[in-house]
Amino acid sequence: MKTCHFEEKIDDLLAGSLEAEAAEALENHLVTCTTCFARWEEASAMVQVLSQASAPEPPPNLLADFQSELTKALASEDDKSPLWPNIQNRARSIFWPGNTTYRVLQAAALLIFGVFIGRQFLAPVPEVVGPPVPAALNQNISTEEIESVQRFFNEAEMLIIQVMNLSYPDAIETEEIEFTQSIAQDMLVRSQTMQEEALELNDMAMLKLLHRMDVLLYEVANLSGEDMPDMLPFIQKMIRDMNIVAEIRLILEETREAIKPFSI
Amino acid sequence: MNSDAEQIILEAKAGDKRAFNMLVTQHQKRVLYLAYDLLGDWDEAKDVAQEVFVKAYQKLDTFEERSRFSTWIYRITTNLCIDIQRKRKRNRTEPIEKSGPDGKLNLNQKLSEPPKIEALLENTQLRRQLEEALTQLSINQKTAISLRYFQEFSTTEIAETMGCSENTVRIHIFRGIKKLKTILGNIQIS
Numbered sequence: 001m002k003t004c005h006f007e008e009k010i011d012d013l014l015a016g017s018l019e020a021e022a023a024e025a026l027e028n029h030l031v032t033c034t035t036c037f038a039r040w041e042e043a044s045a046m047v048q049v050l051s052q053a054s055a056p057e058p059p060p061n062l063l064a065d066f067q068s069e070l071t072k073a074l075a076s077e078d079d080k081s082p083l084w085p086n087i088q089n090r091a092r093s094i095f096w097p098g099n100t101t102y103r104v105l106q107a108a109a110l111l112i113f114g115v116f117i118g119r120q121f122l123a124p125v126p127e128v129v130g131p132p133v134p135a136a137l138n139q140n141i142s143t144e145e146i147e148s149v150q151r152f153f154n155e156a157e158m159l160i161i162q163v164m165n166l167s168y169p170d171a172i173e174t175e176e177i178e179f180t181q182s183i184a185q186d187m188l189v190r191s192q193t194m195q196e197e198a199l200e201l202n203d204m205a206m207l208k209l210l211h212r213m214d215v216l217l218y219e220v221a222n223l224s225g226e227d228m229p230d231m232l233p234f235i236q237k238m239i240r241d242m243n244i245v246a247e248i249r250l251i252l253e254e255t256r257e258a259i260k261p262f263s264i
Numbered sequence: 265m266n267s268d269a270e271q272i273i274l275e276a277k278a279g280d281k282r283a284f285n286m287l288v289t290q291h292q293k294r295v296l297y298l299a300y301d302l303l304g305d306w307d308e309a310k311d312v313a314q315e316v317f318v319k320a321y322q323k324l325d326t327f328e329e330r331s332r333f334s335t336w337i338y339r340i341t342t343n344l345c346i347d348i349q350r351k352r353k354r355n356r357t358e359p360i361e362k363s364g365p366d367g368k369l370n371l372n373q374k375l376s377e378p379p380k381i382e383a384l385l386e387n388t389q390l391r392r393q394l395e396e397a398l399t400q401l402s403i404n405q406k407t408a409i410s411l412r413y414f415q416e417f418s419t420t421e422i423a424e425t426m427g428c429s430e431n432t433v434r435i436h437i438f439r440g441i442k443k444l445k446t447i448l449g450n451i452q453i454s
């Protein structure tokens with residue numbers, strides 16, 4: 001079992017004997033440290049109460065009723081068209097907050113976009129020697145493709161600024177939160193397509209950046225109004241810690257360089 | 265995943281209804297209990313469980329074997345229950361009693377008598393009291409806590425089921441527990 005030097009302070013936290021500032025710092029650490037979280041779970045009386053609460057007893061006929069109803073429902077499914085699930089159903093499930101799971105999105109990205117844009121630019125690239133160069137900078141890529149990378153990261157930058165400026169509860173009243181969420185959901189879908197492309201190009205630097213972006217997009221896409229007071233500061237802190245804006249600006253600069261017309 | 269389980273899933277994917285029924289038998293209780301934990305009503309839990317298996321039947325071809333079938337089926341269950349709870353929250357006619365004008369929880373609304381832990385553990389009403397208190401948490405907090413302490417999922421499994429990061433799962437649990445303490449009063453282990 002790993003140890004952590006914050007561990008010994010957890011009893012003090014639970015006993016309420018830490019100063020407010022120290023308590024807050026420890027709480028912030030606790031949710032990112034598996035060791036301290038496990039220690040907190042062990043020591044928390046409320047967690048013990050929850051864990052020991054006896055399982056509820058279902059009414060006597062519940063299971064039998066469930067089984068007979070399910071048998072009927074499945075039989076009627078067999079009569080339906082095999083075309084289910086169709087594209088609309090899948091698309092609807094992505095844009096329904098709460099269902100934005102990775103795999104649904106991946107499937108949807110394939111369905112919605114069908115064939116990846118610009119297949120022609122997916123030609124194999126020779127082994128990269130030296131530090132990895134983002135695909136956007138590769139000479140073999142069309143201007144159109146570089147522009148699409150540029151668009152994505154331009155939007156990413158704007159989204160991040162938008163998220164940093166969100167505040168609770170104003171963002172709920174102005175419906176800003178829904179707007180931000182829908183952008184993040186849309187970008188998550190597009191990110192999947194870009195990742196496929198980066199993978200085919202063997203562009204690990206781009207892939208890594210997109211994965212890091214995904215973590216962020218994921219959290220923003222799932223940010224619900226009622227969790228905002230807890231989650232928004234966490235996401236904003238994450239953005240600061242990740243230092244992702246600097247990376248995005250670097251990529252943007254490089255893409256601008258790459259498509260700059262030759263000067264005479 | 266052991267090879268027997270894999271075989272059953274492959275057969276079910278190929279359209280073998282008997283294999284699919286075996287999957288139902290394996291998972292039905294857990295799905296029912298999970299839906300009950302999240303909804304607090306056995307009839308609704310039964311309807312959700314039915315919808316879960318019908319959905320699984322329809323979408324089995326999209327299930328990728330590299331993830332676990334149980335995780336997949338619990339994710340469908342959790343998503344359906346979260347949708348139901350969202351609709352309930354939207355349609356609730358008496359939200360003013362439980363929330364302030366800004367939608368924040370009114371923390372002055374504690375249970376009349378803060379129970380002591382010994383009493384709680386002996387009390388047959390414990391589960392009901394906890395369920396009552398859990399309804400005052402956010403849907404994500406309630407879901408994460410139910411999965412963790414009633415269904416004994418690991419935080420990794422919860423993250424997969426809820427479609428978020430493990431850090432987010434821990435935040436939901438931690439904040440939820442803090443809120444529960446405020447609602448139920450500060451219980452002390454003697």
Ligand SMILES: [Zn+2]
Pocket residue numbers: 004005006007029033034035036037
């Ligand atoms: Zn730690």
